Amino acid sequence: MSAAVTLVDLVLSAVLIVLACSALAVRSLRQGIPLFISFGLLLALIWARLAAPDLAIAEAAIGAGLTGGLLMVSLRELPTAANAFAVRFSAGRVLVDLLTLILMVVFTYAFWSGLESNDGGRLVNDVSARLPESGVSNPVTAVLLNFRAYDTLLELAVLLAAVLGIRSVGAPFPGPGTANVMLSGLSNWIVPVLIVTGGYVLWAGADTPGGAFQAGAILAAALIMLRLNGHDVVQGIGLRAERVSLSCGVMGFLLVGGAVMLNDSVFLRYPTEWAGSLILVIEVLATMAITFSLANAFAAPPAGGPASV
Amino acid sequence: MFDEQVIYGLTGMLLFVVGLRGALLHPLLLGQIIAFNISGAGLFLTLVAVAYDGGASPADPVIHALVLTGIVVAISATAFALAIARRIRGNIND
Numbered sequence: 322m323s324a325a326v327t328l329v330d331l332v333l334s335a336v337l338i339v340l341a342c343s344a345l346a347v348r349s350l351r352q353g354i355p356l357f358i359s360f361g362l363l364l365a366l367i368w369a370r371l372a373a374p375d376l377a378i379a380e381a382a383i384g385a386g387l388t389g390g391l392l393m394v395s396l397r398e399l400p401t402a403a404n405a406f407a408v409r410f411s412a413g414r415v416l417v418d419l420l421t422l423i424l425m426v427v428f429t430y431a432f433w434s435g436l437e438s439n440d441g442g443r444l445v446n447d448v449s450a451r452l453p454e455s456g457v458s459n460p461v462t463a464v465l466l467n468f469r470a471y472d473t474l475l476e477l478a479v480l481l482a483a484v485l486g487i488r489s490v491g492a493p494f495p496g497p498g499t500a501n502v503m504l505s506g507l508s509n510w511i512v513p514v515l516i517v518t519g520g521y522v523l524w525a526g527a528d529t530p531g532g533a534f535q536a537g538a539i540l541a542a543a544l545i546m547l548r549l550n551g552h553d554v555v556q557g558i559g560l561r562a563e564r565v566s567l568s569c570g571v572m573g574f575l576l577v578g579g580a581v582m583l584n585d586s587v588f589l590r591y592p593t594e595w596a597g598s599l600i601l602v603i604e605v606l607a608t609m610a611i612t613f614s615l616a617n618a619f620a621a622p623p624a625g626g627p628a629s630v
Numbered sequence: 631m632f633d634e635q636v637i638y639g640l641t642g643m644l645l646f647v648v649g650l651r652g653a654l655l656h657p658l659l660l661g662q663i664i665a666f667n668i669s670g671a672g673l674f675l676t677l678v679a680v681a682y683d684g685g686a687s688p689a690d691p692v693i694h695a696l697v698l699t700g701i702v703v704a705i706s707a708t709a710f711a712l713a714i715a716r717r718i719r720g721n722i723n724d
Contacts, residue, residue: 327633334641341645341668345652350660357664364671371638371682372689376674379701388667388705392660395712398719399660414655421651428643432676436631436639444692445683460691461698469695476699483706487713534702611702618709 333370337363350401354392361385374530375461378522382538387615390545394619456596457527465532466600470589474578477570477607484567484614500550508546515543523608527597533604537611544616555613555620567617570610577603638679645672659715663708670704 340363344356365381368374448460448468455463465473500508519539526532544554558566577599578589585592591599649669653662674697681693 323633327637330634330637334637337641338644338648341648341671344668345648345656345661345665350658350664353661353664357667360668360671364675367638367675368678371634371678372685373678373681373694373697376678376694376697376701379698383701383705384667384671388708391705391709391712392664395660395716398716400658401660402658417651417654421647424650425644425647428647429640432639432643433636436635436680439631443683443690445688445690448691449688460688461694464691464695465698469692472695472699476702479703480706483710486710490710490714490717532698534698615705615709618705618713 330370333363333367337367348402351396354389354396357392358385358389361389375459375526375532375535378530378535379538382535382542383615386542387538387618391618454593454596456591456593456598456600459526459528459530459532461530462526462532462600466603467591467596470574470578470603473607474571474574474589477574477610480611480614481567481571484617487618505550508550512543512546515539515546519543519608519612523604526604527601533607534611537608538615540608540612541615544612545619548616548619553620555616563613566609566613568610570607570614573606573610574603632682632684635679635682638682639676642672642675642677642679645669645675648672660712663711663715666711667704667708670700674700 337360340356340360344353344360347353347356361384362381365377365385368377368380445460448464451468452458452460452463455467457463457467519536522531522539523533523536524531526536547554555563581591581595581599582588584590646669649665649667649672652665652668656662656665677693677697677700678689681690683689
């Protein structure tokens, strides 16, 4: 049994590497990008194999789905096939290959000796010990939104900064197209299912794998499907609602973190009996912000030009 | 130290190096962006392999939270990079 499992692991790893190499080596990126999406989906399977179900959902939705979608949308406007593709032997290329080889050897040695030494001290025990006080029972959610809440706040700020950057610097996207019959028929089924699934994943994230980021990505996918059908929700909600929807994640987090200072005078230290509810409030606001931020990455700047944000 | 940790950890590092090589050598800007994403995925794979503790015991949730944050930051950076790439129309050789 164990040998068969190891064989499966080896095969999965080999396919992963082959997908990655071929995504970069094919002549045209029209083939390379679907290979990259497959790479992301296989990686999601590997997360599930490595006992990381939260990551599996997130990787499938965000890493493979949304990243792949962003790359596909950019296919139209960026060159996808180079004439001078396989640069023949040049000093630079040989140097890079040498660097690659040296790095691989160094990393292998470092990783191996790190695993061998195995100093113990796994944080899983500390997390499990304090999990009852955290307000949720999914350990990853507890770490994300309670023990390391500050990091999540900064992560939402990074997402907001990226959206601001995209809106101010990015070139305009072509507007939403007219949908054909099959796409609109499919969307009539998929969009409601996505909305319900997103809401469920958010709610279930407290006790089972799931959470705000996965839910935000699923809802963003729903908004993107709507846009593909010609209903641009992101553009259509108006400027004030747009600002609120993008910033409510960071703002909500700061407000909650500041409000609990009245109780304990430490930023983001939730009182234990309120922890579950506060986490839910933050997660709902974060989901909304993530949804609109990710959908914004797919959308065009407003008609007044980038400066009117 | 589990077999899975060794296999997936080394695979992750190989992916990092493959992505690094692609970022340096790929002639197209879009290809370089994809290569950075592959590098990032390789790093995440190595991290999660370290967090794995056998099927019976729970894996390290702090590392999982770190990788989840990493996935979201990676797509933010990719989206921004693509926006800039579209603005310069992929002309990295000017």
